[in-house]
Amino acid sequence: MCLRGADMEPQTYRFAWRGIEIEVIYTPRKWTVIDHLEIRSVLPEGARLPITSTGYRSHFMQPGTIEAHGGDVAAQVLAWLDEEAAKPDWLAYVEATRQGELF
Numbered sequence: 001m002c003l004r005g006a007d008m009e010p011q012t013y014r015f016a017w018r019g020i021e022i023e024v025i026y027t028p029r030k031w032t033v034i035d036h037l038e039i040r041s042v043l044p045e046g047a048r049l050p051i052t053s054t055g056y057r058s059h060f061m062q063p064g065t066i067e068a069h070g071g072d073v074a075a076q077v078l079a080w081l082d083e084e085a086a087k088p089d090w091l092a093y094v095e096a097t098r099q100g101e102l103f
Contacts, residue, residue: 008032013074017081020047026066026073035061039077048093050084 021043046055
């Protein structure tokens, strides 16, 4: 698959995940060599996500990865978030924030 011109321009997506509004900027062939995702929580700003404690994640991947998995950027990021949210570290974080911390 050969991308060029407008196909290489950044694409912005906004969607909600578990009550957090997320913005994703997908840039295919950033610097003409690698695909790039910028993922940030925008409402609430900087909200922790299972893939980042700061609410921001820069992620590089092999060219064509998004397209090889159907091309739906939002669906792939949502699946990634759900996968990471099932892991013990995130489950412990959710439990701690639900109960509040005493110390």
